[in-house]
Amino acid sequence: MTDAGFWDQVLRFLNITVIDIALSGDNAIVIGMAAATLPRERRKLTIVIGGALAIVLRIALTSAATFLMLVPYLSAAGGLVLVWVVYRLLKPEAASAEQPGSKKVGSTGDHGFRQAIFFIVAADFMMSLDNVIAVAGSAHGSVFLLIAGLLISMPLLMIAGGLISSLIDKARWLVYVGAAAISFTATRMVFEDKAVEARIHVGRTEVLLVSVGAALVIPAAFVLIRRRPAEKS
Secondary structure: OOHHHHHEEEEEEEEHHHHHHHHOOOHHHHHHHOOOOOHHHHHHHHHHHHHHHHHHHHHHHHHHHHHHOOOOOHHHHHHHHHHHHHHHHHHHHHHHHHOOOOOOOOOHHHHHHHHHHHHHHHHHHHHHEEEEEEEEHHHHOOOHHHHHHHHHHHHHHHHHHHHHHHHHHHOOOOOHHHHOOOOHHHHHHHHOHHHHHHHOOHHHHHHHHHHHHHHHHOOOOHHHHHHHHHHOO
């Protein structure tokens, strides 16, 4: 390999890594929120296992990027799954609000551990749908560069998720900020789906406004929905 070829590979690798990190901010929020539902001693293991599974799924996603572009409503479906993830991640907060002094739902036991891993993997998978095209384009067909970039970026993502979970311990209101960020991403994924765009013809400005509105309304609505049964009882 010539010097020019070597540096070209290095630049492509750095480009993939930067893209992965830049596009994965909302993924780190999900990791932090999911880990925050668990006791501190179980968080590291949850983040490592969930992150490792997410790496495998993200590599598979990026390898199949060309095929995924042809699947109608896939991004929209991913956005709807994220809305469900927001609902589930807000459940411990709503439950603790309903019953003062009660422990967080799903915070202990193997069920909570498996549930947190599932949320991390599912959300990372869905939110990566709109990232894989950019990453695959930068890799130019090089599986080695693709895997290397992901292996570098994912540990940084896990560290960021761990820091977010610690911040949530100190300021519980950050859960709602995280839920708003995920709701924003979910709404954008629905309206920026190619099949949806072809049907409703919504402009970029309208998508932004609707996404901001959803970021405010969806978390608030879910918290109210979960509190209502307790108020009736």
